[in-house]
Amino acid sequence: MDRQAGQPRRSPDLAWLITGPLAVLAIVLTAALAVSDSRLLYRWPIALIVFAVFVGSTFGALRLVVGRQGFLITVNEVPLVLAFYFLPPVTVVLMVTLATLLTQLRRRLSVAKVWFNIAKSSAAAALACVVIKALPPIEGVGPATWGVLLIGALTYTLVTAIAVVGVIGLLQGRRAGEQTARASVPGLLACIANAAIGLIFLITLVSTPWAAILLAVLVAAGVSVYRSYAEFFRQHRTLADVYNLTRVISEAGQSTSLIDQLLVRLRALIQSEYATLWMPARGRYPEVLLTSRIDDAGLLDLSYTPRSVRARVEESHRSVVVSPRSNTDADLRPALREAKIKDVIVVPLRSGSTVIGTLEVVNRIGGDNSFGVADVQVLETVAAHAAVAVENSRLMERLRFDAYHDRLTGLPNRKRILDALAAATAVGAPGEVVVVLVFDVDGMRDVNESMGHAAGDSVLVEVGSRLKAAAAAGALVGRLGGDKFVVTERADSAEDAVRIAADLRLALHAPMVLGSLTLDVDTVVGVAVQSGRDGDAEALLQHADLAATAAKAVPGGVQMFHPALESRAVRRSGLAADLRHALEAGExxxxxxxxxxxxxxxxxxxxxxxxxxxxxxxxxxxxxxxxxxxxxxxxxxxxxxxxxxxxxxxxxxxxxxxxxxxxxxxSSRTLADPLFPELVEQLLGEYGVAPGQVTFEVAESGLVGEIERALPTVVRLRQIGVRLSVDDFGSGRSSLSYLHRLPVQEVKIDGSCVQGMATSAGDLAMVRAVIALAREFGLSVVAEGVESERTLELLKELRCEVGQGFLFSRPxxxxxxxxxxxxxxxxxxxxxxxxxxxxxxx
Incomplete structure (x- = not known):
């Protein structure tokens, strides 16, 4: 989104802090000069001629730009030398004041700048006249006169330079003032040369007044030649700058410095206060909005261009310039006044016939300057090169990105993951292990079949986003394809890796909203670790994948890889089709x-x-x-x-x-199926079996951590009338807290505890505690794994009710x-x- 507000600048009204003292100084010194020499219209024909020359000298000025300001280096010293020699001091001050006023009105500057320039010139002329009055009187046109007139000219130039440095430093800061001071040094040197020319004119005119005709012809010819040379030099410099800029764009086209180089150099080339590149969001590329500002080293994510101007370019597919010198698009000038900018050029960046963005410059530096046709042509030339460079850069970036990233989620793909794993296993710190976690999203087939593949894609994108947000800062999160994701990072131990897997799985477990539906996303996680530097990235990823497959049958959904899974996986790979056939054929x-x-x-x-x-x-x-x-x-x-x-x-x-x-x-997955109770009710009616004759056994580990998901199905089953038994109780993370939350009627003690109670005091204590607690909750107890008469006797002593095991019968x-x-x-x-x-x- 564009931000039209920029960094606040100091008000130009602060220039009065310098303009006021200069004006007071000019008035005081002029009054003092009038007292000492009351002549005013003395030699008025010469005064008119010198006045005309002084005004005309501004047309041959050299323009310099420092910071946000532009200023002129003129040949004013030539008429000043003549004025100091021929005219009274008060006349000199009035002539300079009137000439400055006339030139300022022609340049259409702001009121503050007009008064500053008048005060500056008047004070400089008055001080120069005071200095000349303090020196020995002028007699003849000898070397002594040269020195006096040269000092007067230098005084005028030095005072104007100090005033300019002061006002720019006040408005734009110390750094801009120092730049202005350095830029003023050539002006002092030019002052000496101009004064020398003025002295030559003076000597010639004193020798014969008729020389004025020849000097006028010489000046006219010189001005014409100078203007032609200045225009040629300007065009040559512009062409060289454009060439250098396009070369920089080509060289930076494949690097991240392209936009920085483009905007900084473009701003300097056009002499604008701001240069902006804007490109709207396209596909996976976000919006680009960057601006180079004259007093900032970096790029800013804001725009000073009014939105209406940019919209005109998008609609018309042409360049738009809004300035006092341009009559086209004049209806946009109110938008510029509202945005408090002077002028703007916006040119389109084109890819074929499509506008892919805009290149913009705002505020031509210099109060009397504004953008013109030549500036539009330069900007369009740069824009053509920039559009090609940006498109090439995007194409190369897209090709590199697509080669190593998944198109749907934007996460690293299998190739990128393998490369990262190879690098990670090659370098490792002592005591660290490289961890690979493969996440398999459950139920994607059901989502695709019931809600469509677009919804399935949304689920996968959300899973990737959640994994990326929950993973550690140094972790690599990627997608292997289908419904499998991978996370690789370093951990202190295998136990720590399992903990990380469980935490990430829990982070994915929050409900996911798709339109008007809310889905519960469940995953299983396979964990593989590799310590040392001899790891095979492909094998490590395969091990984690095998562990993820095994995790589907493991309570808790997290499985660490062990070698037995590899040999079992080879066998299981051939059973899938056979199992489907066996179910269909009733085998x-x-x-x-x-x-x-x-x-x-x-x-x-x-x-x-x-x-x-x-x-x-x-x-x-x-x-x-x-x-x-x-x-x-x-x-x-x-x-x-x-x-x-x-x-x-x-x-x-x-x-x-x-x-x-x-x-x-x-399975705990079956309990997560909201349609399962309806199937049970249907089958009970079909076979005519009383619900109380049916007990569903769910492993303890399948309930711990899954209570919230299982609860609706369990409650519905209880309403139907079937019984629920907690199977393998005591085999893992035993938690009795859910026994009073679920409508269970039975606890089935894990066979490993039952088999060990005859020889292990700990197992005996566990069985005793479970039976006692179940009795307190009013639950029946079943002991599985009864394989000896001694175990049977102990269970009877503990008043266990029901048992099963090899002592009675095998299945x-x-x-x-x-x-x-x-x-x-x-x-x-x-x-x-x-x-x-x-x-x-x-």
């Missing part, structure tokens, strides 16, 4: 593990577990194909298959007057479970003492 099986009461070993239910006998690989580890199902989006179908089979058997058992409850394992297919039922029924009809216990089924 998976459901096995059932009995749950019995520990007091009397009465069968009360079964846990339904999926099993897969692969035609080539044999029995596949459930952990492997469940992870494949999660990774390939088949987990929902797998869960539905197990639930259907369990409900079908539950219905059959109830029909055979053997009512048994069933338990089905749920069994339906046919073997039916045989187990038959054995159980036979045992119940055997006289007591013949069979004392039910043997476990192998």
């Amino acid at each position: 998976l099986e459901v096995h059932f593990q009995p749950k019995v009461t520990l007091a009397d070993r009465r069968l009360v239910g079964v846990e339904c577990l999926a099993r897969w006998n692969h035609p080539a690989h044999g029995w596949v580890d459930p952990e492997d194909f469940v992870a494949v199902a999660e990774h390939t989006g088949q987990l929902g179908r797998l869960t539905q298959f197990v639930l259907r089979e369990g409900l079908r058997r539950c219905r059959d058992w109830a029909g055979a007057d053997r009512p048994l409850a069933i338990s089905v394992n749920l 069994l297919p339906f046919e073997r479970l039916e045989a187990w039922f038959g054995l159980r029924t036979e045992a119940e009809h055997t006289p007591t003492g013949e069979i004392r216990r039910l043997r476990a089924v192998p």
Whole structure:
């Protein structure tokens, strides 16, 4: 956005602090001169001639620019030498005052500048006359007269120079005053030369008055030649400056100094107070608005150009100049007055027929100067070169950027990440590890299918932004492609890397608003670390990717890489298509593990577990194909298959007057699915099973940290009437705080704690505490992993109600479970003492 307000400058009215004393000095000295010599109209024809020469001398002035001001070096010393010789002092002062007033009115300066110049010239002339009066009287045109007249001319020039230095230093600061003082030195040297010329004219006129005719012809010819030479010199200098500027633009075209070099040199070339480059936002390129100001070393992000002037250029595709010397676009002059600027040129930067921006100069330096046609031509020439350089620079930048960055998010791509990893693993401090975190965004397929790919892209862009904001300052955040992101940084240890991964995953977990919808974005994180300098960047990234895949089956969603994942990944890579076919063809099986009461070993239910006998690989580890199902989006179908089979058997058992409850394992991802309760309700009605006969088991680690997301689904399931069990309780970050927040009815103690309670006091204490606390909350307790009679006895002493494990039975297919039922029924009809216990089924 343009900012039209600039840095405040000192008011020109402050010039009266110098103008006033100069005027007083001129009046006092002139009065003193009038008292000492009352002649006024003495030799008035000569006075008119000298007056005309004095006025005409300003037309051959040399213009110098210092800071915001322009000033003239004239040949006033020539007529002054004649005036000092021929005219009375008061006449000299009045002549100089009137001539200065006339020239100031012609230049149309501000009131403050007009009065300053009049006061300066009058005071200088009066002081010069006083100095001449103090010197020996002028007699003849000999060397003594030369010295007196030269001192008078130097006094006039020195006083005017001091006044100019003083007013510029007052208005623009000490630095500008010092620049003006240095620029005035050539004027003092020119004063001596001009005085010498004046003395030659004087000697010639004293010898014969008729020489005035020849001198007039000589002066006219000299002025004409000087003007021609000055114009030629100006054009040559402008051409050289334009050439140098375009050469600098070409050399700086591939560097960040292009705009700096362009604006600073352009401002000096056009002699403007401000030079601005403006380019609107295009694609991934933001708006460019930079201004070089005459009294600032750096570039400013503001503009002094009125918006209406720039809009005229955008609409008409032509250059616009608004100045007192230009009659075109005169309707824009009120906008300049409102912005408190004098004149402006705005030319378009073109790429073909498209206007890609503007190049602008504001305020021609020098109160009587303004921009003209020649300035527009120079600016258009520079703009043509600048547009080509800017477009080439943008093209090269875009090519370099696209080669190493993702087009959608703008983050570094895989190539850039690998290069950074290679450099990071080559250099490392002792005790540091290089950390690679791969984030896999969950549910992107659902977002794309339900809301469209544009919404999916928005989710990915937001994930990238959140990762970049949450990552450490020295971290590199990139996108591998698809729904995978990567973060690389250094850490003190592998444990620290896992903590960083968990923190970043939590930062991504906040709800995301897309239009009128709010989404919960979940991710899993794979962690790989490399210490030392022998790391392979490609392998390190692959390890983190494998760990991210494994993290989908891990409670908490964060997995550190270990070598076993690599060998398992090779096998899992071939299972995805086979699993899909197995689900479609019904090749998976459901096995059932009995749950019995520990007091009397009465069968009360079964846990339904999926099993897969692969035609080539044999029995596949459930952990492997469940992870494949999660990774390939088949987990929902797998869960539905197990639930259907369990409900079908539950219905059959109830029909055979053997009512048994069933338990089905749920992933934390399933609990995050808001449609899952409706599916459960539908299947319960389809199979005619009472909700209380169904228990869903969710791992403890899947609930810790996920309570807020799981709570709506859990509450809905409870409303349906199914039971909820906290599985593997005690296996990880045990937290009892959520037990009173969730409508759970059961706690299932992790098998590792149960198996160790006979030999470990710590495990025994853990089991005792869980059972006691569950009883306080009114929850039933199930102990899994019961594998010995000693463990059974301890659990009975602790009054644990239900157990399951190899002591009773392994998970069994339906046919073997039916045989187990038959054995159980036979045992119940055997006289007591013949069979004392039910043997476990192998």
